[in-house]
Amino acid sequence: MLWVQGKKGACAMSQVIEVDGLRKSFGRREVLHGIGFGVERGEVFGVIGPNGAGKTTTMRCLLDIIRPTSGSIRILGQDPGVAGPKLRRRIGYLPGELFLEQRITGRRLLAHYAAISGTVRPGRADELAERFNLDLDRHTRKLSKGNKQKLGLVQAFMHDPEVLILDEPTSGLDPLIQQEFRSLLSEVQRNGQTVFLSSHVLSEVQQAADRVAILRDGDIVRIASVANLREGAHRQIRISVTGVSPAELEVLLRDVPGLQTNHVHATGTLTDVSATHEGAIQPLIRALAPLQLADLVIEEPDLEESVLTLYGSATKHLAVDSGAGGRTQR
Amino acid sequence: MTHSAPAALELSKTLPLFRRALLDHWRSTAAWAVGLSAAILLYLPLFPSLGNSAEMQNMINALPPEMTRALNYDQIASGPGYTQATIFGLIGFLLMTIASVSWGASAVAGDEESGQLELTLAHAVNRAQVVLERALAIGVRIVLLSAVVFGLVWLLIGPAQLGIDTGNLFGASVLFAGLALLSGMTALFAGAVSGRKIYGTAAGAAVAVLGYVLNAIGRQSPDLEWLLNLSPYHWAYGNSPVTNGADWGVAFWLWAISAALAGLSAVALHRRDVGI
Numbered sequence: 001m002l003w004v005q006g007k008k009g010a011c012a013m014s015q016v017i018e019v020d021g022l023r024k025s026f027g028r029r030e031v032l033h034g035i036g037f038g039v040e041r042g043e044v045f046g047v048i049g050p051n052g053a054g055k056t057t058t059m060r061c062l063l064d065i066i067r068p069t070s071g072s073i074r075i076l077g078q079d080p081g082v083a084g085p086k087l088r089r090r091i092g093y094l095p096g097e098l099f100l101e102q103r104i105t106g107r108r109l110l111a112h113y114a115a116i117s118g119t120v121r122p123g124r125a126d127e128l129a130e131r132f133n134l135d136l137d138r139h140t141r142k143l144s145k146g147n148k149q150k151l152g153l154v155q156a157f158m159h160d161p162e163v164l165i166l167d168e169p170t171s172g173l174d175p176l177i178q179q180e181f182r183s184l185l186s187e188v189q190r191n192g193q194t195v196f197l198s199s200h201v202l203s204e205v206q207q208a209a210d211r212v213a214i215l216r217d218g219d220i221v222r223i224a225s226v227a228n229l230r231e232g233a234h235r236q237i238r239i240s241v242t243g244v245s246p247a248e249l250e251v252l253l254r255d256v257p258g259l260q261t262n263h264v265h266a267t268g269t270l271t272d273v274s275a276t277h278e279g280a281i282q283p284l285i286r287a288l289a290p291l292q293l294a295d296l297v298i299e300e301p302d303l304e305e306s307v308l309t310l311y312g313s314a315t316k317h318l319a320v321d322s323g324a325g326g327r328t329q330r
Numbered sequence: 331m332t333h334s335a336p337a338a339l340e341l342s343k344t345l346p347l348f349r350r351a352l353l354d355h356w357r358s359t360a361a362w363a364v365g366l367s368a369a370i371l372l373y374l375p376l377f378p379s380l381g382n383s384a385e386m387q388n389m390i391n392a393l394p395p396e397m398t399r400a401l402n403y404d405q406i407a408s409g410p411g412y413t414q415a416t417i418f419g420l421i422g423f424l425l426m427t428i429a430s431v432s433w434g435a436s437a438v439a440g441d442e443e444s445g446q447l448e449l450t451l452a453h454a455v456n457r458a459q460v461v462l463e464r465a466l467a468i469g470v471r472i473v474l475l476s477a478v479v480f481g482l483v484w485l486l487i488g489p490a491q492l493g494i495d496t497g498n499l500f501g502a503s504v505l506f507a508g509l510a511l512l513s514g515m516t517a518l519f520a521g522a523v524s525g526r527k528i529y530g531t532a533a534g535a536a537v538a539v540l541g542y543v544l545n546a547i548g549r550q551s552p553d554l555e556w557l558l559n560l561s562p563y564h565w566a567y568g569n570s571p572v573t574n575g576a577d578w579g580v581a582f583w584l585w586a587i588s589a590a591l592a593g594l595s596a597v598a599l600h601r602r603d604v605g606i
Contacts, residue, residue: 026606063452066603089454099445102354115346116453155449 015074016041016163016194017062022071024057031057033218034071044185044195046209048202048307053215055198056096059167062196063093075163089118092156096167096198098148106136106143106151110158118159128154131180146172157184164188166197170204182208202307206230214307229307232278239273239288240295246271256287270294347450347460351467355433359471362429363478366422370482373416374490377409400546402567409492410573413483418506419567422479426506427538430472430514435530437464438599439521448605458596461522465592468514476507494572501576505566508584512562513538515591522595525604537562 017039024032032054039045047055060066062073064080073080078087102109106129114120129136132150140151149172156164170178185195185208199205205212206226214221224232237259241249246264249271253259258279265272277284281298288296380386387407390398398404402419405411438461441447450460480503487494517534521527541563548557548564558564565580 026603060448060603060605065448065451066606085454085456088452091452093449093452095445095448095452097445098449101444101446103357104353112346112350113449113453116450116455118454152449 014041015039016076017196018074020072022061022073023069024061025069031218035220037213037220037223039194039196041194042189042192044189044209045211046205047198047213047215048200048205049215051200054218055215056167059165062165090162092159092161092164094152094156094166094169098152100140100148100151102140104140106138106140109140110155113155118161120159125154125158128157132177146174149173162193164193164195168199169197234276234278236299237275237277238297241271242269242292242294244271244291249273253287256284259284345463347463348467351464352470355471359474362425362475365425366475366479367482369421369425370417374413374486377412378491396550399549405570405573410494413492413494414570414572418502418572426475426510427513430510431517431531431534433468434514434517434534435521435527437468437518439525439527439530442525442605443527451604457600461596461599462592465518469511472507472511476503479503498572498575502571504581505571505576508581509562509566511588512584515588519591519595522598
């Protein structure tokens with residue numbers, strides 16, 4: 001659990017989503033094993049995990065589409081199972097799998113959803129559709145997957161809900177639209193709207209969210225800010241120096257916190273080291289500063305990998321092979 | 331387009347789900363109306379040359395009596411009997427049942443299986459409202475189709491020499507609608523309980539088919555007559571309403587049981603997880 005209820009009583013009041021001890025079983029199979037988290041007002045909170053980790057189940061519980069086996073849920077201070085339509089009016093929801101097969105135009109479909117949700121400001125749907133470059137006069141079933149996703153986003157955002165629950169919101173969107181989506185997220189965040197979103201790709205969440213919950217097999221493995229997560233991640237480092245022997249260099253680097261030397265070898269006057277590093281960068285730089293550096297490569301921390309180590313060792317190998325993460329030369 | 335949007339929006343605020351259901355299905359409703367009309371226009375104009383002729387009566391007499399009773403052809407030589415046996419009792423009954431059962435099964439279970447119900451329920455509606463508005467839309471569509479049948483048969487009374495009393499025709503149409511509605515609401519209920527369209531369809535079809543079969547068997551001998559009590563088909567058509575007028579008590583019960591099934595469907599959906 002991330003927050004202490006007794007101590008931060010006042011803080012919990014401002015929490016828009018509070019989940020505590022949430023369990024859900026389908027028949028004998030328990031898919032959520034008592035998870036808990038809180039989302040502050042105006043926060044973008046991401047949940048990531050592999051498919052089947054329980055992200056969609058959690059979201060469906062929040063909307064009272066499925067009922068928790070035990071545990072408590074509070075959204076805007078109310079229990080979704082009791083508050084019903086009045087509460088859902090204040091929520092915008094994008095389902096993970098969006099099926100829009102009606103023979104009607106996007107505009108008519110939005111008018112229908114507007115009729116069963118909170119008040120939609122005139123022109124708001126058109127405004128959002130324009131931002132996403134979506135034609136509302138086309139029949140929904142003829143839309144491509146990406147365009148259906150845009151329509152789904154418009155219906156989630158159009159009544160300016162206090163809470164947005166978005167299951168894999170960027171799936172199927174091209175990079176430009178993803179960027180538009182992220183700028184929309186910062187806008188609604190500035191409006192004080194709260195966003196709870198999920199993804200199975202970390203890079204999506206790390207760009208959009210303030211904090212991330214990592215879900216694995218129905219348990220929250222960790223809740224952390226994106227910055228914290230980054231700190232805990234491993235950087236790949238390569239160092240080339242002149243005038244120092246491999247043995248001397250190993251001694252020099254031995255005491256740098258978080259540094260793990262993997263491989264040291266000398267070619268001519270050059271000594272090469274490859275290593276991994278986690279934690280603060282400053283001590284490393286200080287240790288390297290007196291050396292005659294020929295080359296230094298520090299790769300951007302691979303969050304994907306660090307998260308996947310939390311998922312479990314089996315998936316880790318897969319992730320390393322896929323080689324995600326950019327590199328930076330300094 | 332944009333300027334008309336607020337007006338359209340305002341209009342769709344009363345019973346939004348009912349309106350959406352009607353609009354979503356207007357094509358299929360029109361198609362069923364065409365099908366029913368085609369059947370009526372094929373069968374009834376043939377009555378003067380077929381049912382009303384001595385040869386036809388001789389042919390019917392030559393059939394095994396069990397078969398005649400099973401097909402309700404025992405009164406086929408009269409205009410009302412012919413209309414009862416061919417349209418209300420057979421082809422119209424078949425078409426209406428298929429329409430009603432498919433609507434009933436798709437209203438909740440079909441929508442759930444296709445993944446669309448989840449998004450609807452995530453909005454500011456409650457589940458009972460979803461079920462009841464959609465059930466109402468099915469009822470309205472069935473009434474519309476029955477009105478088409480009533481109107482078309484009524485127009486053909488003179489030209490096809492059917493000699494049907496308008497009041498009796500009306501009563502038969504009400505029973506016809508009630509019978510179809512019963513199957514449709516059974517399909518809705520089974521779908522709402524199970525979340526599976528196939529179970530809804532099976533249950534709705536079972537009510538219609540078993541009703542028909544029990545009627546056919548029950549009419550074979552006095553020993554089997556008790557089976558007739560179990561047949562909604564026999565409740566509705568046992569006294570040949572086109573000839574003799576409707577039993578309004580039966581009509582009431584068909585509609586009342588259907589309404590109760592719609593209510594139970596709302597309760598069933600309210601209690602369970604959706605879309606798993």
